[in-house]
Amino acid sequence: MLGNSIRLFRVAGIDVGVHVSWLVIFALVTWSLAVGVFPSIAGLKGLPEWEYWVLGAITALLLFASVIVHELAHSLVAKSRGLGVRSITLFIFGGVSNLAGEAKKPSTEFIIAIVGPLTSFAIAAVAYVADAALPASAAVPDAVLSYLVYINLALGAFNLIPGFPLDGGRVFRALAWTWTGSLRRGTEIAAFVGHLVAWGLLLLGFYLILVRGDLFQGIWLGAIGWFLQNAASSSLQQVLIEQRLRGARVADVVEPDTTVVAPDLPLVTLIEDSFMRGNRRAVPVVSDGRLVGMVTVGDVKEVPRDRWPTMTVGEVMGGRDGVVSVGPRDSLQRALEALAKGDFEQVPVVEDGKLVGVVTRADIVRQIQLREALDLEGVLPRPAASPAR
Ligand SMILES: [Zn+2]
Numbered sequence: 001m002l003g004n005s006i007r008l009f010r011v012a013g014i015d016v017g018v019h020v021s022w023l024v025i026f027a028l029v030t031w032s033l034a035v036g037v038f039p040s041i042a043g044l045k046g047l048p049e050w051e052y053w054v055l056g057a058i059t060a061l062l063l064f065a066s067v068i069v070h071e072l073a074h075s076l077v078a079k080s081r082g083l084g085v086r087s088i089t090l091f092i093f094g095g096v097s098n099l100a101g102e103a104k105k106p107s108t109e110f111i112i113a114i115v116g117p118l119t120s121f122a123i124a125a126v127a128y129v130a131d132a133a134l135p136a137s138a139a140v141p142d143a144v145l146s147y148l149v150y151i152n153l154a155l156g157a158f159n160l161i162p163g164f165p166l167d168g169g170r171v172f173r174a175l176a177w178t179w180t181g182s183l184r185r186g187t188e189i190a191a192f193v194g195h196l197v198a199w200g201l202l203l204l205g206f207y208l209i210l211v212r213g214d215l216f217q218g219i220w221l222g223a224i225g226w227f228l229q230n231a232a233s234s235s236l237q238q239v240l241i242e243q244r245l246r247g248a249r250v251a252d253v254v255e256p257d258t259t260v261v262a263p264d265l266p267l268v269t270l271i272e273d274s275f276m277r278g279n280r281r282a283v284p285v286v287s288d289g290r291l292v293g294m295v296t297v298g299d300v301k302e303v304p305r306d307r308w309p310t311m312t313v314g315e316v317m318g319g320r321d322g323v324v325s326v327g328p329r330d331s332l333q334r335a336l337e338a339l340a341k342g343d344f345e346q347v348p349v350v351e352d353g354k355l356v357g358v359v360t361r362a363d364i365v366r367q368i369q370l371r372e373a374l375d376l377e378g379v380l381p382r383p384a385a386s387p388a389r
Contacts, residue, residue: 043139201225263314
């Protein structure tokens with residue numbers, strides 16, 4: 001989940017939360033509906049003021065639900081294609097589905113991206129049909145449903161803008177990836193188009209503010225442009241990292257370390273012997289020769305200091321519902337995805353049921369920097385006439 005987020009609920013194994021910025025948008029939407037939109041609708045004139053506010057808040061909540069359904073569509077399709085989904089966070093411009101890893105094929109990326117806008121259009125269609133079925137006298141539900149039709153059409157259309165990483169940008173990247181046969185080229189092209197779109201929106205924002213004097217629309221467009229500009233850069237960065245890590249294996253970075261602790265060890269002993277003396281931040285927990293969890297500095301920090309002598313490793317360790325591990329022959333990219341999926345700082349490396357060591361985020365970052373310094377991509381070139389070894 002993004003920083004500054006509040007977790008709301010869990011659906012189909014996916015955490016749904018809101019970023020604090022969304023609360024501001026929620027208040028703004030409620031306010032603009034209650035003060036601007038609803039009182040000016042002919043059939044709603046003359047209601048008590050509080051009713052406009054209740055109606056505004058209900059409609060804002062329905063907008064919120066529409067965005068969740070849009071994001072759930074992305075997440076569920078991603079899951080059905082074997083990609084991990086960590087969470088959905090609603091923030092200022094809509095939602096973000098936090099996927100662990102990227103699609104391996106352009107067709108997968110295409111379908112995960114396109115299903116979001118299609119879902120928004122489908123919600124608009126359902127609201128439109130429901131609205132048409134209402135009797136003419138039902139002014140209040142008519143106002144709410146009309147707004148839902150409008151806002152979902154807008155959501156679908158905005159997300160189809162071909163600026164990476166918006167849905168439309170991802171669709172465009174999937175196409176460019178198919179044309180060029182290279183994820184890297186496809187991403188560079190899509191990010192370039194994303195920058196063009198972002199600059200276009202920024203310029204349009206300035207034009208509206210400076211020439212047309214339309215401050216509200218101008219700031220809104222400018223903010224979207226600025227957001228897209230940043231998002232295009234960071235998404236490109238992410239793909240470049242994946243490319244750098246191609247060919248790198250877990251075995252390349254893991255330091256052999258078979259320090260383990262038992263689940264019944266008191267925390268104070270763990271801190272003294274394994275953390276302090278071993279200069280480690282995490283230790284695998286093994287019981288009956290089987291890896292049962294990982295205990296980290298973060299887990300221990302949660303426990304009040306006076307309970308360190310009495311509480312045991314087994315009571316605080318992570319991974320009690322199944323430990324995520326990687327093998328030495330797995331790609332570093334896979335280790336990175338495992339770290340991202342669980343929001344871990346390190347993941348244990350296991351071969352044939354035996355613990356080999358632990359690979360940390362810092363290990364992977366060092367490997368990326370090393371490969372960057374050498375400008376190395378893929379596997380190391382071998383001498384042409386090297387004798388068989
Ligand atoms: Zn989307």
